[in-house]
Amino acid sequence: MNQHFLSPVKEAVLAHLVTQSFSCLGKKIRIHSKQEGFPDLENVQLAIFGVEEDRNSENNFGCGEDLQFIRNKLYQLFPGNWQTEIADLGNVPKGNSVTDTYFAVSELITYLLRKNIIPIIIGGGQDITYVNYRAYDSLEQTVNITAVDSRFDLGNLEDDLTSQSYLSKVIMQEPSNLFNYSNVGYQTYFNAQEEIELLDNLFFDSYRLGKAKELENIEPAFRNADIVSIDIGAIRQSEAPANNNASPNGFYGEEICAISRYAGISDKVTSFGIYEYNSKYDNNHQTANLIAQMIWYFIEGVNFRVKDYPFSGKENYQKFTVLMENDDPLIFYKSNKTGRWWIEINILSDNKYKRHALIPCTFKDYTEATKQIIPERWYKAMRKML
Incomplete structure (x- = not known):
């Protein structure tokens, strides 16, 4: 990796750290x-x-600046009972062109992924999610993205890549490695009905804010993700004012921290980004404080990963077969370690989707299946594989 892509952490942050507890x-x-x-x-x-x-x-110019405020708040927190080794690599500066920055970010993420290091990305616009996605190209695997956002950020394919049009590039541009996209927390009045219908027609998952606030509904979306991307605009303005597109409605601070922990505890998540932080709107560094706590909860989650994915050993899970009246039986697995559930998708062993043979689900999906209701997650996953 070219270390010249990165500028060191500011001296003022390190001077502030000297005054903190050992x-x-x-x-x-x-x-x-x-x-x-x-x-x-x-x-x-x-x-x-x-x-x-x-x-x-x-509409959020300045969102790559003053990241030292997040670091000041993060560094002064106390770690949990953690074993994880963490590094802070500094910042990727603005390149001569946006493309230069994208290249540096993509190279850096690819390097970290190959070393089995999880990148935690702070700052910049949410267009960086597309760059993050492209960094997986060299791994030659299908990718799942879960975005916490009040908007889908679809835009039009002919639009330039921006924070509000990156998703159409992810879906349409080659190589197309996307298997599933999940939006968590969208607000209907920010999204055209055609876009809501398009996501449904593509068999992607979307959770309106009200449904997403029942957090058990959305946990499987993070357990199934490779990339988690959080737009600070998904958090209500009173909790996180540091975004020019902030809205009165959204997640509360404790909800977004629980979501960050879900992302961390998922065995599958290999990159985590928090975008659109704009310090010039940040009253008393409140948003920097919240982002620091979100990172803390993500790290906490990573420390408590339990690797309970079924097939690791039959003693670690229970298998449930639900006989369906007019179809093949549905197979569910429940982890003995955590009580988390999966549903099996029947695919050919040489299928390129074999890493998606088990889809995370909820206990509610199992109980609905026992009432002869096919879970929507199973249906969507099957349709994507046809």
């Missing part, structure tokens, strides 16, 4: 500093880096 999180992180240079990534499991790119962020 047991705070910042003193456990390997930090890229001007004095110490680039950190050793041996045994590192999580790597934080910022993106100073705002040129393609719609």
Whole structure:
């Protein structure tokens, strides 16, 4: 990896860290500093880096700046009972062109993925989600994206790539490695009915804000994700004012922290991004504080990953077969470790979708199947594989 892609963490952040408790999180992180240079990534499991790119962020110019406020708040938190090694790689500066920044971010994420290090991306517009997705091309696998956002950000395919049109690029541009997209927390009045129908016709998952606030409904969307992308605009303005597109409605702080923990605890999630933070609207650094806590909960989740995916050993799960009147039986698995549920999708062993042979689901999906109601998750997954 070209370390010149990254600028070190600001000296002011490190000076602030000196005044903090010896047991705070910042003193456990390997930090890229001007004095110490680039950190050793041996045994590192999580790597934080910022993106100073705002040129393609719609109506939120400045969202790549002042990431030191997030770091100040994060570093002074106290870690949980964690074993995870964490590094802070600094920031990817604005390139001469947006394309230059995208190239640097993509190269960095690809490098980290190959080293089995989970990137935690802060700052920049949500268009970086598309760059994150493209970084998986070299892994030659299908990818699931879960976005926490009040808008779908579809745009038109002919539009330039922006924070509000990146999804059409993910869906349509080659190579097309997307298997599933889930939106969590969309608000209907921000999305055209045609877009809502399009997502449904593509057999993607979308959860309106009211349904998403019942958090058990959305946990499977994170257990099934490779990439989790959070737009700060999905959080209500009173909780997170640092976004020029903020809205009175959205998730509360404790809800978005629970969501971040869901993302961390998922065995499948391999990258996590929080976008559209704009410090010039941030009263008393409130949003920086919330983002720091979201990162804390993500790290907490990663520390408590239990690798309870079925087939790891029959003693670790229970198998339930539900006989359907007019169809093949549905097979469910329940983890003995966590009580989490999966539903089996019947596919050929050489199918390119074999990593999706088990779809995370809920206990409610199982109980509905026992009433002869086929779970929507199963139906959508099957349709995508045909």
